Amino acid sequence: MRQLPIVWKRLVKDGNTCERCGSTWLQLQAAVGKLEIALGPLGIQPVLKMETIDERTFKAEPSESNRIFLAGRPMEQWIGATAGMSRCCSVCGDSDCRTLELDGAAYETIPAELIIKAGLVAASQLLAPSAMTQPESASCGCGTCPGK
Numbered sequence: 001m002r003q004l005p006i007v008w009k010r011l012v013k014d015g016n017t018c019e020r021c022g023s024t025w026l027q028l029q030a031a032v033g034k035l036e037i038a039l040g041p042l043g044i045q046p047v048l049k050m051e052t053i054d055e056r057t058f059k060a061e062p063s064e065s066n067r068i069f070l071a072g073r074p075m076e077q078w079i080g081a082t083a084g085m086s087r088c089c090s091v092c093g094d095s096d097c098r099t100l101e102l103d104g105a106a107y108e109t110i111p112a113e114l115i116i117k118a119g120l121v122a123a124s125q126l127l128a129p130s131a132m133t134q135p136e137s138a139s140c141g142c143g144t145c146p147g148k
Helices: 019-042 055-060 075-079 112-132
Strands: 002-011 044-053 067-070 082-087 096-102 105-107
Touching (some): 019 112, 044 112, 075 096
Parallel strands (some): 002 044
Antiparallel strands (some): 002 067, 082 096
């Protein structure tokens, strides 16, 4: 079974994360469950990996927190979204945190539906090479196809 790697990064400070990341975690769990059901028959298994960002890294690059990658690419690239920033809460201090912007809407918590959409697009790329590649010399055995 081919794997669809999904990596989620978020700030963890003193064992806690912000409400935004906590809510995204719930959405991510729901999305991965639905992707497992949808992609399983195609031989693709979503594999979720969580990465922790420490406070020093977060202060240097706050846009890395609450960021999702699918098949090695940022989620926003799969669905035509952009990253934004907005004020967050206690764990994040005075820093702004990542938002996802799509079709005029800004999402602080990344919805399962957008994660699923990105997952399906990314999975389609996993299928494309094997589904579309057939050697020219291949024959179906009918006697009329090229390469007989």
